Amino acid sequence: MRVNGKEMTLGNNQSLLQFLQSNQFDVTTLAVARNGEIVPKATYDVVMLGEEDTLEVVRFVGGG
Amino acid sequence: MTDQLVIGGHPFNSRFILGSGKFSLEIVKAVVENGGAEMVTLALRRANRGGEENILDYIPKHITLLPNTSGARTAEEAVKIARLAREINCGNFVKVEVIRDSKYLFPDNYETIKATEILAKDGFVVMPYMYPDLNVARDLVSAGAAAVMPLAAPIGSNKGLSTRDFIEILVNEIAVPIIVDAGIGRPSQACEAMEMGIDAVMCNTAVATAKNIPLMARAFGLAIESGRNAYLAGLGRVLTEAEASSPLTGFLED
Numbered sequence: 001m002r003v004n005g006k007e008m009t010l011g012n013n014q015s016l017l018q019f020l021q022s023n024q025f026d027v028t029t030l031a032v033a034r035n036g037e038i039v040p041k042a043t044y045d046v047v048m049l050g051e052e053d054t055l056e057v058v059r060f061v062g063g064g
Numbered sequence: 065m066t067d068q069l070v071i072g073g074h075p076f077n078s079r080f081i082l083g084s085g086k087f088s089l090e091i092v093k094a095v096v097e098n099g100g101a102e103m104v105t106l107a108l109r110r111a112n113r114g115g116e117e118n119i120l121d122y123i124p125k126h127i128t129l130l131p132n133t134s135g136a137r138t139a140e141e142a143v144k145i146a147r148l149a150r151e152i153n154c155g156n157f158v159k160v161e162v163i164r165d166s167k168y169l170f171p172d173n174y175e176t177i178k179a180t181e182i183l184a185k186d187g188f189v190v191m192p193y194m195y196p197d198l199n200v201a202r203d204l205v206s207a208g209a210a211a212v213m214p215l216a217a218p219i220g221s222n223k224g225l226s227t228r229d230f231i232e233i234l235v236n237e238i239a240v241p242i243i244v245d246a247g248i249g250r251p252s253q254a255c256e257a258m259e260m261g262i263d264a265v266m267c268n269t270a271v272a273t274a275k276n277i278p279l280m281a282r283a284f285g286l287a288i289e290s291g292r293n294a295y296l297a298g299l300g301r302v303l304t305e306a307e308a309s310s311p312l313t314g315f316l317e318d
Contacts (some may be wrong), residue, residue, distance in 0.1 A: 003263035004110045004111075004112055004139045005110075009227075011244040012180045020114070023113070023114045024113075024114025024115040025111065026114070026118065026266040028153070029111075029118045029120055029152065029153075029168055029294040030111055030151065030152065031108075031150075032149060032151075033144075033149040038144075038148055038151055039151075041153065042075050049295075053175070056110065056148075057110065057111045057112075058108050058109060058110055058111060058121060058148055059109070059111040059116075059118065059152070059197070060107070060108060060118070060119055060131065060149070060152065060154075061085040061106065061107050061108075061119055062085045062086065062087055062089075062092070062106065062107065062119055062127075063083065063084060063085045063105055063106055063107025063108075063132055063134050064083025064084070064086075064105055064107075064132070064134075064219065064220075064266070064268035064269070
């Protein structure tokens, strides 16, 4: 699986929510695109990730 | 009668919009509070690891967040960034910023119009950053922009009101709020923009590069309020010759 441009192994079957939480992400501060499509936040717990998935995990930073 | 700034139906008492770039997280709150800003711009970037500090923890809760689409080189990229930002669940305001010139960071007006139309139809309150051009401003309004944000000078330059005359034309001709964004370097320049009838000023670098950042935020807040009051008061007329302040004395012999 590719996350933010980096390869990583998925390990066992997990939902997007499980993946984010196990990596200490605060889900309320994030948005995620999976294979180019924005994942609605309400579905993070039911979207199951696969080894071929590409994720972009983004959050707000300072900007003008 | 209050003099509120209304954007997309939302009222604001402050006409100072703050960009949050170039600040350390700890100072962001002091800048927002000293400047009295009620709207703060943010950018969207990769979250590469969990447990990182988040800028949202440093912005007071009553502030309206204005995500920008910085990084976008096309309308399509701007739309994607805007939709991602909205998914974080912090409101539906967006600053459309589409730039493919890396030297001057001038916005691509035409891609900005395209992105504005798509996002306005998608329910966003769209505030497009633009190079001051009256035709483009009219197209942005037709496309559904809630405000129009012409640049004063290149982003980060602190140069001031380089585009003064063209911004003034927009003030005279465009019905939606005009917000000067980019290039303002001094509170006096922000004040001057407000005296011209500009509806709000956005600053970032001018505050972030000051020696005393919270104090400069306060200076900008006061300058913007001052310029607005001057505009509402109606500036006095300008003469070529002198006109005495008091009548002739009459009691001194000629």
